[in-house]
Amino acid sequence: xxxxxxxxxxxxxxxxxxxxxxxxxxxxxxxxxxxxxxxxxxxxxxxxxxxxxxxxxxxxxxxxxxxxxxxxxxxxxxxxxxxxxxxxxxxxxxxxxxxxxxxxxxxxxxxxxxxxxxxxxxxxxxxxxxxxxxxxxxxxxxxxxxxxxxxxxxxxxxxxxxxxxxxxxxxxxxxxxxxxxxxxxxxxxxx
Numbered sequence: 623x624x625x626x627x628x629x630x631x632x633x634x635x636x637x638x639x640x641x642x643x644x645x646x647x648x649x650x651x652x653x654x655x656x657x658x659x660x661x662x663x664x665x666x667x668x669x670x671x672x673x674x675x676x677x678x679x680x681x682x683x684x685x686x687x688x689x690x691x692x693x694x695x696x697x698x699x700x701x702x703x704x705x706x707x708x709x710x711x712x713x714x715x716x717x718x719x720x721x722x723x724x725x726x727x728x729x730x731x732x733x734x735x736x737x738x739x740x741x742x743x744x745x746x747x748x749x750x751x752x753x754x755x756x757x758x759x760x761x762x763x764x765x766x767x768x769x770x771x772x773x774x775x776x777x778x779x780x781x782x783x784x785x786x787x788x789x790x791x792x793x794x795x796x797x798x799x800x801x802x803x804x805x806x807x808x809x810x811x812x813x
Contacts, residue, residue, distance in 0.1 A: 739769035
């Protein structure tokens with residue numbers, strides 16, 4: 623009986639020792655790194671969806687071009703029927719971008735806030751023309767200002783993340799600006 627108990631104990635100890643060993647063949651999938659997601663966002667994702675946004679901004683800016691001869695009603699129709707439709711398609715694509723790393727998702731969220739403010743500016747101009755409400759033009763200017771503030775926050779955060787994660791950035795990601803204001807998204811070609 624003592625031999626059976628001793629054998630059982632040795633068997634249990636052997637199992638315990640075997641079970642505590644590290645399994646070399648298991649690879650934990652941690653998902654993409656912060657660096658990989660930033661590079662993907664800057665080099666691929668944002669440029670691939672920018673066409674609708676650029677179209678909308680171009681329509682908005684037609685009114686401000688030197689020598690432009692667009693009456694406000696025609697401009698309103700173009701903004702309402704083309705620019706807002708294009709911008710909404712752009713925002714749908716932008717909002718669909720998701721990142722696993724919270725820092726990269728936060729970066730994208732700042733970009734979204736800037737974009738939402740630009741969309742709001744277009745809507746305010748449409749509302750101003752439809753309602754003959756000059757106060758809406760002030761709201762549009764404030765929305766453009768807010769957009770620039772969020773874009774600046776996005777640029778600062780992108781620079782911080784690039785420095786923190788040793789990402790080299792070359793080139794410049796520029797986006798069309800509204801009216802005579804300028805807002806540059808930051809760099810592309812992250813490596």
